[in-house]
Amino acid sequence: MRSSWFWMCVASTMSQWVYSATPSEDSDQDKKVTVTGSLIKKDEKGPAPILTLTADDLARLGHTNLYEALMALTAQTGSLLEGDQFPNGFTSAAQAVNLRGFGPGRTLVLVNGQRLALNPTPYQSEANFFNFATVPTIAIERVDVLTDGASAIYGSDAIAGVINVILREEFDNDELSLTYGDTTRGGGRSLKVSGGNSFRSSDHLITIGYQWEKRDPIFAEQRNYLSETKPNILPVSIGAYDFVTGLFEVPSNAACDPHPSELVTVDSNSYCSRGTRREDSLRNKREDASIFTHIELPTKYGQWFIDGILWDSQTDARSFPLFWEGSIDDLSGNANYVYREFTFEETGNQDKKFDEQSLSLTTGFSGLASNFDYQVTFTLSEYDSYESSRQFRNDSIVNFFNVAEDIFNVYQPSDFQNVIGTRFNDSNSKSMNLSYWMSGDGFSINNQPSRYAFIAEWNKTRYRINVDETSQNFEWFGFGGSSGRGDRDRYAIGFEWFFPLMRNDSLGKLDLTLATRWDDYQDDSNVGSAKTWKSSMQWRPTESLSVNAVYSTSFRAPDMHYLFADPTIYFTDVIDVFQCVNVDGNSYQDCENNLNYVATSTPVIWSGNLELEEEKGSSRTFGFSYTGIENLGLAIDWYEIDLENQVGLQLESQYLLWEAQCDAGVNFTTGDAVDPNSQICQDTNARVFRNGFGVIGIVNSPVNRALRRQKGVEFSANWFYADSDLGSFGVDFKYSRILKTEIQEIASEPSTYEGNYQNDPRNGEVKSRTNLSLSWGVDNWTTALSWYRKGSRINFDGTGKINPWTITNLIVKNEFNRSHRVSFVLRNAFDKEPPIDPSRIEWPYYDRSQYDAIGREFFIEYQFSY
Numbered sequence: 001m002r003s004s005w006f007w008m009c010v011a012s013t014m015s016q017w018v019y020s021a022t023p024s025e026d027s028d029q030d031k032k033v034t035v036t037g038s039l040i041k042k043d044e045k046g047p048a049p050i051l052t053l054t055a056d057d058l059a060r061l062g063h064t065n066l067y068e069a070l071m072a073l074t075a076q077t078g079s080l081l082e083g084d085q086f087p088n089g090f091t092s093a094a095q096a097v098n099l100r101g102f103g104p105g106r107t108l109v110l111v112n113g114q115r116l117a118l119n120p121t122p123y124q125s126e127a128n129f130f131n132f133a134t135v136p137t138i139a140i141e142r143v144d145v146l147t148d149g150a151s152a153i154y155g156s157d158a159i160a161g162v163i164n165v166i167l168r169e170e171f172d173n174d175e176l177s178l179t180y181g182d183t184t185r186g187g188g189r190s191l192k193v194s195g196g197n198s199f200r201s202s203d204h205l206i207t208i209g210y211q212w213e214k215r216d217p218i219f220a221e222q223r224n225y226l227s228e229t230k231p232n233i234l235p236v237s238i239g240a241y242d243f244v245t246g247l248f249e250v251p252s253n254a255a256c257d258p259h260p261s262e263l264v265t266v267d268s269n270s271y272c273s274r275g276t277r278r279e280d281s282l283r284n285k286r287e288d289a290s291i292f293t294h295i296e297l298p299t300k301y302g303q304w305f306i307d308g309i310l311w312d313s314q315t316d317a318r319s320f321p322l323f324w325e326g327s328i329d330d331l332s333g334n335a336n337y338v339y340r341e342f343t344f345e346e347t348g349n350q351d352k353k354f355d356e357q358s359l360s361l362t363t364g365f366s367g368l369a370s371n372f373d374y375q376v377t378f379t380l381s382e383y384d385s386y387e388s389s390r391q392f393r394n395d396s397i398v399n400f401f402n403v404a405e406d407i408f409n410v411y412q413p414s415d416f417q418n419v420i421g422t423r424f425n426d427s428n429s430k431s432m433n434l435s436y437w438m439s440g441d442g443f444s445i446n447n448q449p450s451r452y453a454f455i456a457e458w459n460k461t462r463y464r465i466n467v468d469e470t471s472q473n474f475e476w477f478g479f480g481g482s483s484g485r486g487d488r489d490r491y492a493i494g495f496e497w498f499f500p501l502m503r504n505d506s507l508g509k510l511d512l513t514l515a516t517r518w519d520d521y522q523d524d525s526n527v528g529s530a531k532t533w534k535s536s537m538q539w540r541p542t543e544s545l546s547v548n549a550v551y552s553t554s555f556r557a558p559d560m561h562y563l564f565a566d567p568t569i570y571f572t573d574v575i576d577v578f579q580c581v582n583v584d585g586n587s588y589q590d591c592e593n594n595l596n597y598v599a600t601s602t603p604v605i606w607s608g609n610l611e612l613e614e615e616k617g618s619s620r621t622f623g624f625s626y627t628g629i630e631n632l633g634l635a636i637d638w639y640e641i642d643l644e645n646q647v648g649l650q651l652e653s654q655y656l657l658w659e660a661q662c663d664a665g666v667n668f669t670t671g672d673a674v675d676p677n678s679q680i681c682q683d684t685n686a687r688v689f690r691n692g693f694g695v696i697g698i699v700n701s702p703v704n705r706a707l708r709r710q711k712g713v714e715f716s717a718n719w720f721y722a723d724s725d726l727g728s729f730g731v732d733f734k735y736s737r738i739l740k741t742e743i744q745e746i747a748s749e750p751s752t753y754e755g756n757y758q759n760d761p762r763n764g765e766v767k768s769r770t771n772l773s774l775s776w777g778v779d780n781w782t783t784a785l786s787w788y789r790k791g792s793r794i795n796f797d798g799t800g801k802i803n804p805w806t807i808t809n810l811i812v813k814n815e816f817n818r819s820h821r822v823s824f825v826l827r828n829a830f831d832k833e834p835p836i837d838p839s840r841i842e843w844p845y846y847d848r849s850q851y852d853a854i855g856r857e858f859f860i861e862y863q864f865s866y
Contacts, residue, residue, distance in 0.1 A: 036113075036144035036164040038513070039153060039453035039496045041373065041439050046513065047538040047548035049621055049637045049714070051075075051145045055168070058137070060784050061773055062809030062825050064181070064192075064859055065137045066165070067095040072788050074714065074736035074771055075099045075147045075161065079764025079849035082123050086848060087281040088319035090482065093354035093387075094119050094131040099147065099160040100641060100710055101741070101765040103648075104129035106159035106556060106615075108150070111135065112167055112307055114435075116360045117381040120427035120463050125482045125570055126649060126702070127559040128429070128463070134311045134358045134383070136211035136290035138177070138194040141168035147714070149619035149641065151554035152515040152534035155457070155492055159554050159617045159643055167307060169294045170207050171198040173818070173865040181859040184831065187218035188283055188857060205296040210289075217285035217316065221278035223853050225833055226844050255408045259343075277320050277843050279344075282853050285316040285351075302367020308360065315354040322350055322390070322420075324397045324477060328404050336404035347420060348413040352389040358382065372440025379433040388424040392477040393470065423476055427465040434458045448500040455494045462487035463560055472566075478601070480569025484608060486560040488523040508541040519555075525563045525610045530555040544628035548637075554617040558647045562702040565608040571601045574652045576694050577660040581668070588660075588668035593761075593797060595841055599695045606649055606700040613704050617643040631720045640711045645704040652698050654745055654752070658684040669751040706747035712738045727778025737768040737791075761798040764849045766790045782813045790850065797839040805851055807832050823861040831856040 037048040053069055063069040070076065078098030082089040096104035096119075104123050109116075109130035118128040143165050150158035176195035182188065196209030220226050288311065295306040325339045344350060364377035396419040401407055435457040441449035464485035471481025494517035502510035515534040521527045534552035541547070576599045580591035591597060623637030661667055661674050662681035675681065689697040715735045722728040738758050745752035757763050768791030775784040789806040810826040834851035844853070 036110075036162060037146040037148065037150055037153060039437065039439060039455055039494065039515070040451050040498050040513070041453075042451075042498075047511075047536045047546075047550055048150075049147050049548075049550075049623065049639070051147070052142055053145070054142045055137075055140050058140070059813075059823065060775060060782070060811065061786050062784065062811045062827055064179070064825060064827075066135055066140055066143065067132045069143070070097050070132065070145075070163070072771065073097075073099070073145060074734045074769040075145070077101055077736065077738060077765045077767070077769060078103070079847070080104070081764075081849050084281070084283045085852060087284065087317035087352065090125045091119060091121050091123055091131075092284060092317040092352060093133070093286070093313065093315035093356065094121075094123075094129075095133045096123060096129045096131070097163070099163075100712075101763070102160040102641070102643060102708065102710075103127065105559060106157060106643070108154055108156075108158040108162045110154070110162065110164040111309075111360065112362060113164060114362055114377065114379040115381075115431055115433055115459065116379070117358065117383040117429045117431045117461075118463075120383050120385050120429035120465065121387065121425060122482070122559065122561045125568060126562065127647075128561060131358075131383075133288065133313065134360075135165055135309065136194070136209070136288075136292060136311070138196060138209050138211045139167050139290070139292040139309065141166045147639070148550055148621055149552040149554035149617060150534070151530075151532040151556075151617075152517045152552055153494065153496065155490070155494075155517060155519045155532075156530070156555060156557045156614075159556055159615070159619075160641060167292065167294065167309075168196075168207070168209070169296070170200070170205060171196045171209070174198070175863060175865045177861055177863040179859055179861040181215075181857060183218065183854060184856040184858070185224075186222040188216055188854060190215040190859075203296075203298040205294070207294040209292045212289045213287070215283075215286045217281050217318065218283040218854060219278070219318070220280045220282055220844065220853075223282065223855065225836075226853060258410045279318055279321060280844075281316075281318045284318075286313065287315075288313045299365075302365055304365050305363070307362045309358070311356075311358045313354070313356045315356075316351045317354070318351050322347055322392060324392060324400075326398060328401055330404040338401070338404050338407050340407040342411070346411045346413070347416055348390070350390055352387065355386045357384045372438050374436070374438040377433075377435050377437070379431070381431045383429045385427045386424065387427075388422055390420050391423045391479050392419060393421055394475050394477045397477050421470060421476075422468070423471055423479060423481075424468050425465065425471075425482070426467075427463070429463040430461065432460045442497070445500050446503045448503060450500065451498040453496045455492075457490070457492045457494075459490040459492075460487065461490075461560070465561075474569050478571065480571070480603075482565065482568040482570075484561050484565040484568075486523065486564030488521060488557075488560060490519060490521050490557075492517060492519040494518070508539065510540075511538045512536075513538075519557075521557055521614075523560070523563070525558065525612060527557050527563075527612070527614050530557070530614055530616075542628070544626060546625045548621070548623050548625070550619075550621045552619050554619065556615040556617070556647075558612040558614065558702070561608070562612060562647055563608045563610055565606070567605055567607045569603055569605050571603055572652055573598050573600050574602055574656055574695065574698075575599070577653075577656050578663060578690075579694055581660050582663050595797070598841075602652070602695050602698060604652060604698045604700050606702070609702045612647055612702060613645055615643060615645045615647055615704070617641065633718045634716070636713065636715045638711075638713050641709065643708045644706065646706075646708055647702055647704055649700050650703050650705075651745060652700065655684055655687055655698055655700075656695070659688045667751055705743075705745055706752070707742065707744040709740075709742040710738060711740045712736065727776060730773075730775040732771075732773040732775075734771040735768070736770075738765065741765070759794055761794045761796055763794075764847070766793050766850060780815045782811075782815075784811050785809070793850075795837050795839045796841075796847075799839060802835045802837055802847070805832065805835050819865050821863040821865075823859075823863070825859040825861070827857040827859070828855060 058069050078101030080098055082091045098104050099107045105127045119131040123129045146162040150162050174197045179192040181190035192213040194211040198207045290311045292309045297304040321341045323341045327335055327337050330336050360381040362379040364375055366375040400419055437455045439453035442452045443450055465483045467481040467483045470476055496515040499512045501512050513536045518531050520529040532553045536550040539547045576597045577591055580586050580597040581588055619641045621637055621639045625635040627633045662676050665674050667674055687699040717733045719731045741758040742755050743757045758767055770789040773786040786809045787806055789804055792801045792804050795802050807828040808830055810829050813823040815821045834846040834853050836845050
């Protein structure tokens, strides 16, 4: 009964096939196209802020893949805590974006307007997101980036924007490309083979494309400036801490000598140390293979189409080595706290390995009835991921050493036969989507037809994460497991209507577009239905000037893993406010960022929460665009995005603050009295566990956080000039700046409001981004020089600023003839190093969530068309 309305629409359309004539090729409908951010076919750009990157743009700007291009967007201000830069992360092999800093899952990603299966392993072990590595670069026709809320058009997730990847339908010529890449500092060598063929017979079209890429890893030891160790922060590799003397001590000056040559003795009277995390991956080893296809089969009443992408990937990530720490006695019976890292020579390979595959198939039928276009589409998408690594079994490694002095022995892989096991994470996600879309002309206003669109959708998503039995029982040393499973059905209907309100020779054109949508969710949680709407207005007083205003509401259903996750463990560093204030008597101001009270590697356990509600958001944009000067285009947009009830794990620091305030009976910020018997105090005391050494564990839960709001401005300018002798010149400039970011963690707690979060060291965003590209083409040569700048930002401890970071890309291309082209790409031409932050307490002492240490990288591509 619930979906009867859907089939009525389909039946209505099918009845039109019988009574309608074949459309003329010159009809007005054929001149209109469907654009991202709207359901209505249009013949001109609307008011929504949309950036389009074509396949040629990617090549012109020096981007060798889609992900690099997206990371260079000025709207990509948010930090990323997963991927290549974080080999010890939960999703080290994936590629996510974080527009406006609202989180990877709050930008909706579509492929040909369709939702595909998300990365089955959650980002930060919490939330699902789209992995851009699954889309081969050779398959891309263009990418539309909408930096505006669009839930009234697309439903859940379109909070900070929409990225719609449009796949190419046809190769102009059969082509083959070979690309070789390398870095000038070492590591990262790559080879890519890609190409495709199109076969057209009459009105039938079959396109097949392929891509294979292999990339070597880049290790920290290949970047010399990262091997320097801070003299006051020495990462201990092997050491025994004597509780009596209060020092790390070695049994003899020669204790470090038997170890492999890469182990450096820093201080023979205290401990042995490597000095850096030299084995860490700065970029992972990777091998990908993809095939995509597009098929068109015309019929008497319209066109049948099929699109498919098959992707397979293997990735190796290398993080800090296996280690163990704990307390054991020495030969004299004295207790010693020991720390021991193990080399590959001792244990065998320690790399984390990812084996992933995804398959997406979309099929549909589009046609033209007597007075409207229609399309019925079905998409099936599945993503499998198997991740494994070798870990110490907790009980076995605890009993491995007889006395503290044994940690200085050199071991062989055979010694760990019963100590090391294989931990795995076997995950899968699926998505099925059936949609019906129709669009046509409505009644006339000012002798111009209004236009409407209608969409009806059914979607089913499911995921599962299975882990090994040892992970389920939390029996790996220093490593947790994240498992869960769930499914969800969604039904939706949406309407959009375009009204040409004014057509006046003096006042120009005024258009209004209204959209509304209803989504209903069926799962085991409290999430029910959501209604969203959107209003946009565009005034064109002249053909060259456009004034645009958009207001929209948005929502996001909680990630299924937040709802259905099994008990999961992770480790974090937190400041022990209770110890600093309540025990040692310091003021809260002296404690909130006091690194002397950091409780390192604190275990945190959490599980899903079925009581979560959907997130609710709204966005406002207002802007101008001007093209009145020949070959020059200007645009400026102001935006504001609000998000309430943001879902996420509660901050561990918040629990420790509440614990201290409940014990003291006073709010440290406001001075108000705190009732130790209040519900929040009782809940907090049940979540924080201590012993004589401090915090030993925290129980966490996903919650609906209160607020995140951001205001900002974007400006763009582009200029083009062509001369028959000098060639063509182009300038493209884009600038984005965050004016203000506000957060409030808990609605009932005013003390959690932070109105200046854009300048808070906890905020990983950069406040501004600037892109500038200069291009020139003459005869068979084209070249472009591009600069990508990230503005200054607050350093780790909030005492200063990190300087801006700019990298420069250069591309030179020669087209000998229509069959042969050679390109040279130089990424980070001046070998810019990431900005080192002296206030950071952990290697590599730069913010890996915003910067990289790849350095100068070059690519040579030969493309042959035949």
